[in-house]
Amino acid sequence: TNTEGLTSELSDLDKKHLIHPVAVPKHHASKGPKIIFSKGDGINVKDLNEHTYIDGVSMLWNVNVGHGKKELADVAHHQMSKMAYSSTFYGYGNEPAIRLAEKISRLTPGDLNTVFFTSGGSESNDTAFKLSRFYWQLKGFKDKRKIISLRRGYHGVTVSAQRATGIDAFRNFSGSTDPDIVNAKAHLTECELGDKTHPEYSGCIRSVIEELGADKIAAVIVEPIQGAGGVHVPPEGYLKAVRALCDEFNILLIADEVICGFGRTGEMFGVSHWDITPDLMSIAKGITSGYAQLGGVVMNDRVADTIKEYNDILPHGFTYSGHPTACAVGLKNIEIVEREGLVKNAYKMGKELEKGFTYLEEKHEFFTNPRTVGLLAGFDLMKDPVVNIPFDSSVQAAVSVVEECYQRGLLIRCFDFEPGMNIVAVAPPLIIQKQEIETIISILDEAMTAFSQKVKW
Numbered sequence: 121t122n123t124e125g126l127t128s129e130l131s132d133l134d135k136k137h138l139i140h141p142v143a144v145p146k147h148h149a150s151k152g153p154k155i156i157f158s159k160g161d162g163i164n165v166k167d168l169n170e171h172t173y174i175d176g177v178s179m180l181w182n183v184n185v186g187h188g189k190k191e192l193a194d195v196a197h198h199q200m201s202k203m204a205y206s207s208t209f210y211g212y213g214n215e216p217a218i219r220l221a222e223k224i225s226r227l228t229p230g231d232l233n234t235v236f237f238t239s240g241g242s243e244s245n246d247t248a249f250k251l252s253r254f255y256w257q258l259k260g261f262k263d264k265r266k267i268i269s270l271r272r273g274y275h276g277v278t279v280s281a282q283r284a285t286g287i288d289a290f291r292n293f294s295g296s297t298d299p300d301i302v303n304a305k306a307h308l309t310e311c312e313l314g315d316k317t318h319p320e321y322s323g324c325i326r327s328v329i330e331e332l333g334a335d336k337i338a339a340v341i342v343e344p345i346q347g348a349g350g351v352h353v354p355p356e357g358y359l360k361a362v363r364a365l366c367d368e369f370n371i372l373l374i375a376d377e378v379i380c381g382f383g384r385t386g387e388m389f390g391v392s393h394w395d396i397t398p399d400l401m402s403i404a405k406g407i408t409s410g411y412a413q414l415g416g417v418v419m420n421d422r423v424a425d426t427i428k429e430y431n432d433i434l435p436h437g438f439t440y441s442g443h444p445t446a447c448a449v450g451l452k453n454i455e456i457v458e459r460e461g462l463v464k465n466a467y468k469m470g471k472e473l474e475k476g477f478t479y480l481e482e483k484h485e486f487f488t489n490p491r492t493v494g495l496l497a498g499f500d501l502m503k504d505p506v507v508n509i510p511f512d513s514s515v516q517a518a519v520s521v522v523e524e525c526y527q528r529g530l531l532i533r534c535f536d537f538e539p540g541m542n543i544v545a546v547a548p549p550l551i552i553q554k555q556e557i558e559t560i561i562s563i564l565d566e567a568m569t570a571f572s573q574k575v576k577w
C-alpha cells in the first residue's frame with residue numbers, strides 16, 4: 121500500500137541523512153527509525169500505517185495536555201499570521217512574552233517574579249548558572265562561580281548542563297568540560313542534615329561545600345524529583361535541608377523544574393511538595409506541552425533586582441528568547457492546564473497508577489520500589505528484591521519489558537546506565553483517565569508475564 125511505500129522511502133532517507141539523539145548510530149543507520157509518527161490524539165499517537173500506541177511517557181515527559189489540541193494549533197496560527205517572530209533583544213517587546221512572564225510569576229511560589237526566556241531546558245540551566253555567577257559578581261564576590269549538582273541529576277546537553285548532569289555517559293560525552301561544575305557523588309541522602317557519620321557524607325552537598333569553601337560556590341542545582349536519572353524522589357526533609365544549607369552558606373538554590381513544572385507531579389511545581397522556594401527555577405517542556413520550543417529561568421526578587429541595577433548591556437540571550445509564537449502557545453497551554461484542572465487530575469490519576477503498581481508488585485516478584493508523585497512514576501526490576509539481587513546485565517530486564525510493552529502498543533522508557541540498574545518510567549499526559557491508566561497497567565502486567573516466561577531464572 122501507499123503508506124508502506126512511504127514508510128520505506130522515509131526510512132531509507134532517515135538512515136542516510138539523520139543522526140538521532142540518544143540512539144545507537146550504527147544500529148540506526150542500518151535499521152532506520154523504529155516508528156515514524158504521523159498523528160497524535162489525546163494520550164495516543166499513530167504511525168504512518170495508522171498503528172496506534174499509548175504515549176506512556178508523554179514523549180519526553182512534555183506533552184502534558186496530550187496530543188492533538190487544536191486550540192494550541194489555532195493560537196500558533198493566529199500569532200504566526202499576525203507576527204510569527206520578533207526579537208526581545210535591545211529592549212524590544214511583544215505581548216505574548218510579556219503576558220506569559222507575568223502569568224509565570226503568578227504561578228511560581230514566593231517571590232519568583234522575573235523571567236528570562238530560552239528555547240529549552242538545557243539553555244535554561246546554562247542561563248541559570250550564568251545568571252547565578254553574574255549575580256555574585258555584581259555583589260562583589262567574583263570567586264563565587266562553582267555550581268554543585270547531584271549524582272543522577274539530568275540537566276541537559278549544552279556544555280555546562282551536561283557537566284551538571286550526574287550520569288557519566290552524558291557528563292563525559294565528547295570530553296567537553298566546564299571546570300566550575302562540581303558533581304556531588306552522594307545521591308539524595310539525609311546527610312545534608314549534617315550527620316557527619318553518614319556513610320555517604322564525603323560525597324554529599326554539605327561536604328563538597330566544606331571542601332571547596334562557600335566563597336567559591338555560586339549555586340546548587342537540584343531537580344525536585346530526578347527524572348531522566350531514573351525517577352528518584354528525595355527523602356522527606358531533603359529539599360528543606362538543601363534550602364537551609366544554601367541559606368547557611370550564602371549560596372543560591374536552582375530548582376530544575378523542566379520535568380516537574382506545570383502540573384506533572386500533581387502540584388503546579390515540584391518544589392511545592394516540600395514547601396521550599398528556590399532562588400532560581402529552570403522551566404521548559406510542560407510550559408508549552410511540547411507544542412512549541414520554549415524554556416526560561418524564573419528569578420526571585422533578590423537576584424532580579426540586583427541584575428536590574430546593572431547599567432550596561434547584558435551579553436546573554438537566544439534568538440528565540442521570548443519567541444512570540446512559542447509564548448502565545450505557552451499562555452494558551454497554561455490556560456488549558458488550569459481550565460481542565462489537569463494538576464488535580466495528575467494527582468488523582470497518580471493515585472490510580474499507584475494502585476495499579478501495588479497490584480503489579482503483588483503479582484510479579486521482580487517488580488519493586490514503585491514510586492508515583494502525580495504522573496511522574498517509575499519502578500525497578502530486580503531478580504530478587506527481597507535480598508537485593510539485581511538481574512545480570514545480559515538479561516536486560518528493563519529493555520525487555522519496554523520492548524514487550526511496545527509490541528502491545530504502549531510506549532514507555534527505561535534506564536540502565538549503571539550496573540544492575542533496571543528502572544522503568546511511566547509518565548502519561550495529564551489528561552489521562554482512569555480507564556486508560558487501567559489499560560497501561562494491564563499492558564505492563566502482560567509484558568512482565570511475557571518477560572518472566574522468556575528469561576532464564
Ligand code: PLP
Nearest residue numbers: 240241242274275276376378379
Ligand atoms: N532538565 C531536566 C530535568 C530535563 O529532564 C531535561 C530534558 O529532559 C533538561 C533539563 C534539558 O532540556 P532540553 O532537552 O529541553 O534542553
